[in-house]
Amino acid sequence: MNWKTEWKYLTWVVVIFLSCFYLPVGTARFDNAVLEAFHLVKWYAEEHVLLCLVPAFFIAGAIGVFISQASVMKYLGAGANKILAYGVASVSGTILAVCSCTILPLFAGIYRMGAGLGPATAFLYSGPAINVLAIVLTASVLGPELGIARGLGAIIFSVVIGASMAFIFRKDEQADAAAAIVMPEDEVSRPLWQNGLYFFSMVGILVFANWGQPQDPNGVWASIYGAKWLITSGFAILFAVILVGWFNVKAWKVGLVSLLVAVAGFVLPEHPALAFTIGFIGLSVITSLDTGETGRWFSSSWDFAKQILPLLLIGVFIAGILLGRVGHEGLIPSEWVAKAVGGNSLRANFFASFAGAFMYFATLTEVPILQGLIGSGMGKGPALALLLAGPALSLPNMLVIRSVVGTQKTVVFVCLVVVMATISGVIFGTFF
16 A cells, blocks of 8 residues: 555545535525525526527637637737737627626637737636626716726726736746747638628627616616517527528528527517527537538537536536525625625725625626625725626636636636735725
């Protein structure tokens, strides 16, 4: 017996055994926390997997197949023009109204295709953080100063965090830049404008299918919400035409799937997610059976789904046990959180940043949560700290980032977000 290696396995066995032996089953808080975890996973599966993650997986797969690695490295790689690379990455959230989990397949796609760590992490942060609707909602509900500070802070954060990551891991960046110099240009099977319109149609489906309901029933945002499925259908029609015209998908296959989607939409208009699901199942069948480029597209998308989805569901379950759902409690009592973020002290700002980084916020839910916390005595500094750290990070999000860039880079990224959010909260709370 070689105990130099076997002690590790023995330690795990002992830890798992003791955890099971002393599992507090039967206590009200633990039983409720487990139930809350399952509630949160069920809600996440209903609200986010079909409408958010599935389109994101297809977009990420398309990045890997239809965008050349040389092009990604040219514009977003370690040796790319910094102003252009960080400029594009830092404002991506104005287009992608997504949460911290939905951005992950897109981040993994561009990173694996050769995007530099700096621009890629700037994109990772800005995607969920710079959401125009969320910023407007923050300003209208929590005050214009918080809304403006959130918008400006998120843009600045994305650039600073991306640049900091690139500097800290500059040796890796230099190696990537050297590789980009010898990277040959790939052959292009279709013009840039066709690929651009193809991605535009998929992003349109992703954005408008997940358009959140604003609190104000009047105005532009409410009008868009009321017509979200009509707009989504328009993008879906454009997408179908592109598949037939430029990707050589058989028209009868696309027509059959479109017919099934239309029937589901007319028969059960109160369940639009059903028609949406039928559409993506049909797309999966069509592409998975193809041996050409659309087959490679499905294979690439499936690879992302296999890697990311299990980690997200595990992370959501753990977050549910610890913190529960909105308005419900997990193992950690909500009054602990309310007391810890009171006032504008450094401790309160740090706790708001740290807690926000590990909590899961669906798009726009952070605003009503903060509204309740502010009513319970939360200072404006900690409120901004949570707004800058919370939407961009979550425990499920961290698990997936680690699988893409490794433990060290993930820890540094999370620390940068928490520290910068804390400092911003302290400064903001001092003046407001």
